[in-house]
Amino acid sequence: MRTTPHPRTSRPHLRSVSITGVGSYVPQRILTNAELERMVETTDEWITSRTGIRERRIAASDEATSDLATAAARRALTAAGITAADLDLIIVATITPDMMFPSTACLVQQKIGAVRAAAFDLEAACSGFVYALDVGAHFVQSHTYNTVLVIGAEKMSSVVDWQDRNTCVLFGDGAGAAVLQNRPKAHGLLTTCLGSDGGKAKLLELPAGGSAVPATVESVAGRLHYLRMDGKETFKSAVTAMVSAANEALGRCGLTVDQVRCIIPHQANLRILTAVAERLGATDEQLFVNVDRYGNTSAASVAIALDEAVTQGRVVRGDLVLLVVFGAGLTWGAAVIEW
Ligand code: ACO
Numbered sequence: 001m002r003t004t005p006h007p008r009t010s011r012p013h014l015r016s017v018s019i020t021g022v023g024s025y026v027p028q029r030i031l032t033n034a035e036l037e038r039m040v041e042t043t044d045e046w047i048t049s050r051t052g053i054r055e056r057r058i059a060a061s062d063e064a065t066s067d068l069a070t071a072a073a074r075r076a077l078t079a080a081g082i083t084a085a086d087l088d089l090i091i092v093a094t095i096t097p098d099m100m101f102p103s104t105a106c107l108v109q110q111k112i113g114a115v116r117a118a119a120f121d122l123e124a125a126c127s128g129f130v131y132a133l134d135v136g137a138h139f140v141q142s143h144t145y146n147t148v149l150v151i152g153a154e155k156m157s158s159v160v161d162w163q164d165r166n167t168c169v170l171f172g173d174g175a176g177a178a179v180l181q182n183r184p185k186a187h188g189l190l191t192t193c194l195g196s197d198g199g200k201a202k203l204l205e206l207p208a209g210g211s212a213v214p215a216t217v218e219s220v221a222g223r224l225h226y227l228r229m230d231g232k233e234t235f236k237s238a239v240t241a242m243v244s245a246a247n248e249a250l251g252r253c254g255l256t257v258d259q260v261r262c263i264i265p266h267q268a269n270l271r272i273l274t275a276v277a278e279r280l281g282a283t284d285e286q287l288f289v290n291v292d293r294y295g296n297t298s299a300a301s302v303a304i305a306l307d308e309a310v311t312q313g314r315v316v317r318g319d320l321v322l323l324v325v326f327g328a329g330l331t332w333g334a335a336v337i338e339w
Helices: 033-037 044-051 065-080 104-112 125-141 198-203 217-221 231-252 270-280 298-311
Strands: 018-025 029-032 055-058 089-093 118-122 148-155 173-181 188-196 262-265 320-327 331-338
Touching: 018 065, 018 188, 018 298, 029 033, 033 044, 044 270, 055 173, 065 089, 065 104, 065 148, 065 173, 065 298, 089 104, 089 125, 104 118, 104 148, 118 125, 125 148, 125 173, 125 188, 125 298, 125 320, 125 331, 148 298, 173 298, 188 231, 198 231, 231 270, 231 320, 231 331, 262 270, 262 298, 298 320
Parallel strands: 089 118, 089 148, 262 320
Antiparallel strands: 018 173, 029 055, 148 173, 188 331, 320 331
């Protein structure tokens, strides 16, 4: 299998980090393309052919990001066979926190009763889950903490402009979670590589509500509290960055793509997924796709997909898994896991 030991696990003072349980949650309400046809000037044919998305989930009005995260967290804890009291740290990756502060992670900490855990949010848009995985893994690897819960959770429906057909057809709500622990004699997370390019920040942004443009009557009237995206440029950057991150991560582990059982890319658009797979030389069987059912759930995307891949038996112990992500920032990243 691997030809070279990875630096993460080959240094004697560091210990390996495994994902010992995953879980996900999506809201019950399904929004179909047919319903979107009645909301903006679009067609099921346009959405399906340009994006591969057929439906997405929408959270209830009284369901916040912390509620989605909490449901996914509980399932991951059960899968790992631990309780919330075992947690040392909770990291929530999100761009749709319940509020500016306190952090969504602190709200989750209270909701699940993780009485011993520290908690913070991490913001790397759609790349958030892989960023959080990397940050969380370092705490376990360095012996700082034994048990870390990493969550990607989004209520994208709260920041989507439902009058903008360019973006409103793309996004959905959901959450996915993973428990990180040292599993003796397992390699676990082999590598992560992360990247960013703030020079392209304008491609995808939510302009108002922060310190640069605080909320005013004018900012609301100008629809500045909704996300905006240059779809074409984002598309091109996404393919280039994801292919490069995936190749770098595989290269660091001395692996070739054919050795990977399952490739789980950020579920932004089916055309992006197939372009990335083609350029990596991956087969359809290796590629995991659920964008048709959930759309783009940002930081929750690969976390939900990983849980589904495990549940469906597409990933079993010992398999190599490649996560590859891309999002606003710009940000990107990849992770190789020996399951
Ligand atoms: N229905 C019908 N027509 C539409 C719709 C719609 N929902 N949306 C746009 N159009 C129109 C446009 O107005 C345009 O019309 P025009 O030619 O008259 O101006 C036409 O369709 C073509 O638009 P394009 O932008 O060229 O369409 P494209 O093939 O690029 O697809 C899409 C657009 C789906 C947004 C694509 O560019 C994409 O997926 N981009 C990447 C998005 C992404 O990956 N984001 C990831 C990060 S997300 C995060 O971090 C939160």
